[in-house]
Amino acid sequence: MHPAGKTAVVAGGMIAVVSDEELLKLPKGNWQEKMEHIVDGLDGKRPRLLLHACCAPCSSFCLESLLPHFDITVYFYNPNITGAEEYERRKTEILRFVKEFGTDTGYPAAVRTEAHDTAAFFEAVRGYEDVPEGGLRCVKCFRLRLNRSAELAASEGFDYFTTTLTISPLKNAAVLNALGEEIGREKGVAFLPSDFKKKNGFFRSTELSRQYGLYRQDYCGCVFSKRERQKKTEEDI
Numbered sequence: 001m002h003p004a005g006k007t008a009v010v011a012g013g014m015i016a017v018v019s020d021e022e023l024l025k026l027p028k029g030n031w032q033e034k035m036e037h038i039v040d041g042l043d044g045k046r047p048r049l050l051l052h053a054c055c056a057p058c059s060s061f062c063l064e065s066l067l068p069h070f071d072i073t074v075y076f077y078n079p080n081i082t083g084a085e086e087y088e089r090r091k092t093e094i095l096r097f098v099k100e101f102g103t104d105t106g107y108p109a110a111v112r113t114e115a116h117d118t119a120a121f122f123e124a125v126r127g128y129e130d131v132p133e134g135g136l137r138c139v140k141c142f143r144l145r146l147n148r149s150a151e152l153a154a155s156e157g158f159d160y161f162t163t164t165l166t167i168s169p170l171k172n173a174a175v176l177n178a179l180g181e182e183i184g185r186e187k188g189v190a191f192l193p194s195d196f197k198k199k200n201g202f203f204r205s206t207e208l209s210r211q212y213g214l215y216r217q218d219y220c221g222c223v224f225s226k227r228e229r230q231k232k233t234e235e236d237i
Contacts, residue, residue, distance in 0.1 A: 007182050020139045026174040031166070031195040038192065046071045047159035049192060051109075052149040054078055055090050056097040057216050058164040060208035061201050062194075063098070067107035070160070074098055076113040077148050079121040080141050081221035087116040095217045100212060112152070115219050120144060121222065133225050139175060141222070148178050150187040160192040167196035167205055170220075 007023050012157035018026075053059040059074060076094055081087045091113050102108035124144040146163060147164060153161035161195035162180065166173040173195040184191035196202075211214055219225040 007178055016039055020136050022180060023175050024135065024172065025141060026178060029174050029177065029195075031173050031177045031193045032198040032201075034193040035195075042063040042069055042162075048073070048157070050075050050149060050156075050158045050161040052077060052145060052161065052163040052165070054164055054221070055217065056093040056165050056212075056214045057205055057209040059094060060097065060101070060212070060214065061205040062164045062167060062196050063101060063107075063109060063210055064204070066198070066200070067102075067105065067109060073110040073112055073158070075149055075152065076111065077145055077152075078221060079114075079116075079144070080120050081116070082118055082223040084224070085118050086221065089215060090217075090221070097212055097214060125224075129224060131230055133220070134170065134172065137224065138172075138220075139179075142176055143179055143183070146176070146183050147187075150180075150183045150189055150191070153203065154187040154189040158189060160190045162192035164196065166194045167202055169197055169202055173197070 007018055007020070047070055049066065050071050051059070051062065051066065051072050051074050053062075053074045053076055055078075063072065063074070074094065076091055078087070078090070081090060095111055095113075098109050098111050121141060121144060122138045125137045128135075128140060131137040142165065145165075146161075149161050149163065152158075161184065163176060165171045166176050177191075177193050179196075181193070196205075206223035208214075219229040
């Protein structure tokens with residue numbers, strides 16, 4: 001366990017404890033290749049994977065690529081989403097998509113959801129409310145959601161946990177993977193590295209979203225991101 005705002009990063013076989021500011025400067029890395037190497041080594045086994053999911057569109061390609069190899073439970077835990085109506089809409093959409101996609105592909109997945117409760121998010125990002133999207137506020141939010149996902153994965157005996165967040169071109173995969181690996185070590189459950197946006201992953205997610213008529217959003221879900229997007233839209237008019 002490290003002090004708040006510190007993350008243990010593995011590089012060149014060595015572990016260095018870095019600040020959140022330093023975390024944002026990490027090189028991109030070959031995270032998707034690392035995941036593919038793990039998948040190639042499964043030898044027909046289907047480990048249990050807890051997939052933290054932010055929304056149905058981001059989950060689409062992630063599930064398409066992972067379901068042939070893992071026994072998946074999708075975990076909808078997103079206290080950053082402000083507004084009960086928005087939360088319920090995203091939750092309902094992911095339940096619908098997972099069911100329909102499982103029927104169409106023959107690869108069913110389970111879904112776990114949490115009640116809408118933003119208190120943990122606002123506590124985690126206190127003092128960082130005015131930080132631009134992609135900065136330290138997002139690091140705090142990533143850590144919150146990955147930590148809860150790892151706790152659940154460890155307590156219920158999953159072999160791996162990971163997140164759909166790396167499919168977004170706006171999300172820093174190096175930060176997400178560094179956080180996931182450290183949290184996994186702390187909780188005693190392996191983190192499956194990823195950078196789902198690579199190799200046209202994000203483009204494929206847009207195709208699947210159109211195919212299934214998925215509700216898409218232009219902001220992450222938090223009130224701060226929504227304000228930034230609204231401001232940008234107004235400036236572009």
